[in-house]
Amino acid sequence: SVANLLALWLFSAEAIAFFDSRELAARSALARQDAENGKLLTLTALWAIYALGLLAVALGTRSAPWRWAGVALLSTPVLKLLLFDTFFVQLDPLTFRPVLNFQFLIFLVVLAAVIFAAYLYWRQRAQLSQAEEHILPALLVVANFITLWALSAEAIRFFDSREDRLLSDLASAKHLSLTILWAVYAVGVIAAGIVRRSSVIRLAGIGLLGVPVVKLFVFDVFLLERGYKVAAFITLGAMLLAMGLVYQRYSHAVRGFLFGKPA
Numbered sequence: 001s002v003a004n005l006l007a008l009w010l011f012s013a014e015a016i017a018f019f020d021s022r023e024l025a026a027r028s029a030l031a032r033q034d035a036e037n038g039k040l041l042t043l044t045a046l047w048a049i050y051a052l053g054l055l056a057v058a059l060g061t062r063s064a065p066w067r068w069a070g071v072a073l074l075s076t077p078v079l080k081l082l083l084f085d086t087f088f089v090q091l092d093p094l095t096f097r098p099v100l101n102f103q104f105l106i107f108l109v110v111l112a113a114v115i116f117a118a119y120l121y122w123r124q125r126a127q128l129s130q131a132e133e134h135i136l137p138a139l140l141v142v143a144n145f146i147t148l149w150a151l152s153a154e155a156i157r158f159f160d161s162r163e164d165r166l167l168s169d170l171a172s173a174k175h176l177s178l179t180i181l182w183a184v185y186a187v188g189v190i191a192a193g194i195v196r197r198s199s200v201i202r203l204a205g206i207g208l209l210g211v212p213v214v215k216l217f218v219f220d221v222f223l224l225e226r227g228y229k230v231a232a233f234i235t236l237g238a239m240l241l242a243m244g245l246v247y248q249r250y251s252h253a254v255r256g257f258l259f260g261k262p263a
Contacts, residue, residue, distance in 0.1 A: 001069075008050055015042050030092060037089045041106040044085055047077040048113040055117050059124045064132070071135060074117060078142060081110050086153055093161035098154045107150040114143045137200075148185055152178055172228040175220055179232055182212040183239050190243060209243075212236060 019039035026032040055070030089103055098104075118139035121128070125136065159174035186209035193201030213236065220232050 004054065008047070011046055011050070012043055015039065015046060033090055033092075037091070037102065040085055040089055041102055044077045044081050045106050045109045047080070048074065048110045051077065052113040052117055056120060059120050062124075062127055064129060067132065070117075074113065077110055078114065078146065081107065082146070082149060086149070091157065091161075093157075093164040096157060096161040098158045104150060104154060107146065107153075111143060111146045111150070114139055114146060118143065141204075144189070148182070151181055151185070155181060171223070172225045175223055176228045176232050179212045179215055179220055180235055182215070183209060183236050186212065187239055187243060209240075213240075 016039055019035045019042065022038070023032050023035035026035055051070055051074035054073060055067065058066030058070050085103065085106070091101060091103065118136055121132075121136040121139065125133075128135075155177045156174060159170045159177070162168075163170050186205050189205030189208055190202055191205075193199070193203075193205055216232055216236055221229060224232060
């Protein structure tokens with residue numbers, strides 16, 4: 001434990017010292033902010049990669065205490081990414097490019113760590129204790145949440161940067177994009193549940209689809225401009241209708257989707 005703590009501490013200290021030196025050498029406020037962003041995001045990626053390595057060793061040696069330690073350590077960069085980095089990393093709106101930026105790269109690194117951890121647990125599922133049976137589905141839920149969170153953050157940053165460039169209000173376009181994004185993602189989850197014949201995944205997708213529906217009727221109907229409001233209702237209505245037709249057309253294949261009974 002001391003050896004791992006010392007190793008992670010030293011790696012983190014080196015990363016902090018490196019970016020602090022760049023910040024001191026910076027000649028502009030933008031360069032200093034880039035160095036600060038790099039420090040925050042590099043620490044997140046470093047902790048995620050270290051946690052994944054620890055978890056891989058623990059699963060390879062079949063050590064239950066170290067598996068729990070790896071999961072606990074992996075939760076740290078995930079929480080830091082969602083609750084801290086998303087709000088405190090300041091990107092230049094004039095040079096911002098959606099997806100093609102360092103913050104989204106770190107999102108991908110953490111997401112890959114969570115997905116690979118889930119894969120390792122899936123491979124070793126026969127050797128897991130009863131208390132660890134819920135870790136695999138929890139990791140899959142976290143992976144989907146990170147994905148949706150990252151895409152939503154990129155959409156918000158994109159429209160915020162466009163507002164700064166064009167000096168115009170794009171709130172309606174931003175809210176519409178979020179509603180459609182969540183609806184499309186929910187439909188994708190439902191489709192994955194149909195393909196995998198998993199009632200749990202299908203129910204999760206249906207629950208997620210309820211979020212943009214509620215958002216549309218509770219918030220968007222009052223916040224969006226008329227044209228965006230019509231587009232939101234048409235797009236979401238078309239998705240719901242398409243999903244209804246899919247269930248109607250292939251009811252023999254998805255019968256009992258609420259309870260997972262075979263057709």
